[in-house]
Amino acid sequence: MAITSYDVVIIGAGISGAITAYNIAKYNIKAAVLEAGIDVASGSTRANSAIVHAGYDAKEGTLKAQLNVRGCALMEDLTKTLGVHYSKCGSLVIGFTENDLEHLELLKARGEANGVPDLEIIDEKRLHELEPRVSKNAKHALVAPSAGIVCPYDLAYALCENAATNGVKFYFEFKVSKIDYDGEYYTLCCGKKKVRAKYVVNAAGLFVDEIAGMVGEKLPFDIIPRRGEYMLLDKGEIGTASHTLFVTPSEKGKGILISPTVDGNVIVGPNANVVESKADTSVTEEGLEEIAEGAKIIVEDINLDATITTFAGVRATPTSGDFYIQESEKFKNFIHVAGIESPGLASAPAVGEYVLDILKSCGLPLLEKSGYISTRTKDGNCKQFYEMTEEERVNAISKDPRYAKVVCRCEMVTEGDVIDALRRPIPSKTVDMVKRRTRAGMGRCQGNYCRSRIAELIAEEFNIPLSEVKKFTSNSNILYGKTK
Amino acid sequence: MDKSIVIIGSGPAGLICALSCCQSGIEPSDILIIERDSELGGTLNQCIHSGFGKSYLDEVVTGTELASMLSDAIRQLEIEYITDSTVLSVDKQKRIRVVSPKYGYCTIKAEAIVLAMGCREKTKGALQIGGTRPAGVFSAGAVQRIVNLKGYMPGKKTVVLGSGDLAMIVARRLALEGGSVACVCEPKEYAEGSDEHVTECLDNFEIPLYYSTTVTKILGKERIEAVEISKVDKRGKSIKGTEQKIKCDSFVYQCGLVPENEIIKETGIRLDTRTKGAYVNQYFETNVKGIFTCGNAVRIHDLVDFIVEEAQIVGASVKKYLEDKTAKPKSTVRIKNSDKILYSVPQHLDEYDEGIEDCVIYFRVNGKYDNLLITLKKDGEEIYSREKGKMSWLETGKILVTKELAEKIKGAKEIVICAQEKKNGNDTDNNS
Helix, strand or coil: CEEEEEEEEEEEECHHHHHHHHCCCCCCCCEECCCCCCCCCCHHHCCCCCCCCCCCCCCCCCHHHHHHHHHHHHHHHHHHHHHCCCCCCCCEEEEECCCHHHHHHHHHHHHHCCCCCCCCEEHHHHHHHHCCCCCCCCCEEEECCCEEEEEEHHHHHHHHHHHHCCCCCCEEECCCCCCEEECCCCEECCCCEEEEEEEEEEEHHHHHHHHHHHHHCCCCCCCCEEEEEEECCHHHHHHHHCCCCECEECCCCCCCCEEECCCCCCEEEEEEECCCCCCCCEEEEHHHHHHHHHHHHHHCCCCCHEEEEEEEEEHHHHHHHHCCCEEEECCCCCEEEECCCCCCCCCCCCCCCHHHHHHHCCCCCCCCCCCCCCCCCCEECCCHHCCHHHHHHHHHHHHHHHCCEEEECCCCHHHHHHHHHHHCCCCCCCCHHHHHHCCCCCCCCCCCCCCHHHHHHHHHHHCCCCCCCCCCHHCCCCCCCCCC | EEEEEECCCCCCHHHHHHHHHCCCCHHHHHHEECCCCCCCHHHHHHCCCEEEEEECCCCCCHHHHHHHHHHHHHCCCCCEECCCEEEEEEEEEEEEEEECCCCCEEEEEEEEEEEECEECCHHHCHHHHHHHEEEEEEEEEHHHHHHHCCCCCCEEEEEECCCHHHHHHHHHHHHCCCCCCEEECCCCCCCCCHHHHHHHHHHHCCEEECCEEEEEEEECHHHHHHHHEEEEECCCCCCCCCCCCEEEEEEEEECEEEECHHHCCCCCCCCCCCCCECCCCCCCECCCCCCCCCCCCCCCCCCHHHHHHHHHHHHHHHHHHHHCCCCCCCCEEEEEEEEEEEEEEECEEEEEEEEECEEEEEEEEEEEEEEEEEEECCCCCCEEEEEEEECCCCCCEEEEHHHHHHHHHCCCCCEEEEEEEEECCEEEECCC
């Protein structure tokens, strides 16, 4: 069988792989993305704090600091272009003691050195005006107006949908297990499946070290899987916080944050515990208690009874503490995008630029593509029923009456939206894929009402029996079989 | 589009309210029922077990039968209804935004609205169970729907968490369909649902019921493979060292119901934080004049019989309202609760020219008591007292406001419902 050859192959469809694919798609480059999971954003990008950090955390002079501040500045335009929900809600780092105040001063100085705009330390009075629910014990806060929030997997979908629309090929369930190099082409194998490329971008997240190992390279640091657990609160609790609220960091770490999400929920978390398995996204009773305690330091009366779901994500923490984005020291045209932990989401737009620059300096010719489509699909950025204006709703329904049938009542997702998600440039095939694209099942009933109807729509679309519809991966059938 | 009366929801509350409107003299053509599902009947459709209709029909039938009887009556009267139709919002001016295959995206202006949206299940998030998020985890209501309406099984070996009536009925249903229920876990020391259900649904099917036990972890990568169960202490905390792994391919939980009132978030209707339903007067009218509510949207009911009563009250109240939309109450009496009382509905009594007419105050207590005395106090003075005897949170208590009692209530700003536990005949204690 002939092996398909590409100019560039990107390993991983997390946020770093997605932004790289998006940037490459603008040029006449034959490119592919190899993803081990069944969908875009299957790893760390799927479960994190969804924060666009301003950039005062990273030490001056680090790559992390540089890309964070730049990424944060680029985020607004990028999300606007792709129709991704983003809000520049700002962040507050809250101090309780004089010691904390000193620390806030340090953070402010560091942020200013990093180029973070408009940082300001405010007193108790202003703090409580901005955030009335914050504990009365809080005395000061560092305000970063440039910080924001974005939905990480929605951003990754948007980037990949745009890339796919512009000709980038996506391979899912392609877990690279072997890489050969003949001096010109890298051949990447997943069992019997093979593709080859002149340039490889290793954006495998938690697995960058393993991919590097496949070409016989040892990265100059280790990747430690650190799990962060979260609670997501019902939309009714949106009044809890209007900015992202952090506590002053201590030796123990960054602490628990409380933040609104772009979809109107409140996210609380994360803790940070080293786990043995990179795939361990389980939540623990102790972990949830830890988060609850941490959250109550910031907002004492936070209503955690309104938790609609709990989840965990695993971060790829490099022992070096900094991002590592460069061409392999041993292998030409093999680029590592490694150690991208927080603020990887905020930095993504800048990571994309940075990777493109490296590819260019490696000799990859960048000729602009004629007929480039700047939106998610050739018909623009998909808008869901709940995002439409009245006029758009009327139009959508007259074109397709399925837009008049609400399937997820919590998030106002219609059958028309679900069908659209099943037919996007990177199509959904399972209930969770539909959920992450449309929000159907993400609301306060967590899909208990709509899940079976969505499964029916998937079964109809792909002409498969209902019992064959999956939650996510291939052995995750939702229903068992027919009744007696 | 204009319509005199719009009823949102076609469960027992909505349908009986529509029929009751007609009985009180409203023209059937003045009514529109909006239902988001494809059939009338609401949750009744998935309740294929018996136990419905006692007070309304004078016989006990299944939920499905009651739904079809009520729907037939609606069709016979030619009351208009639209199915597969979802209300997006309701505003103070009684304009209803709705999407429906029949009318598309439209606004309906109503003179009176009845909110009969019923309730929804709380989710597993509230339980904060550890572990993974594989396929095969369902709420009890979702399973009832999947099995009874779609004809599919959630799995063949199931662990159930919660011993409310719904959870027990679902456990029995799975057993009847050839599934096996490994166990039902109940964090409390007693069953949440009725003793009859423990016998009929669990004991008779040899399904073990573990008290003071909860599920602490969900195990499995893609499809659920097992759960970890643990004993819990009196405060509901799991006890370390008591963990036990139980293999299963599905997990069903019931963690309670909550009134579904999302669409009225921006209507300006005041909600009671205890019931999660609207504040109502004895006519089940909300603080927005002309907007009424009944059924599980008001509070979670133990029996459909009470929903029937409320729906009938609302039917008559709507008629009265339409006759004189400007009538204003002369005074209002707030109904407060002492400890031991979980909540009471209505939350206030309105007095019109004709005085406070005969009505009912429904209430629930917050525990299980052997000998309870219920009193009503006005300015500290007892104006009503009734020995209730045994009572638990499972049942609804009623205080009938007769002419005589209404006379005593008259003039009060507020009255307080009190519950005292009588010990050894005369002693009463006031502790909660």
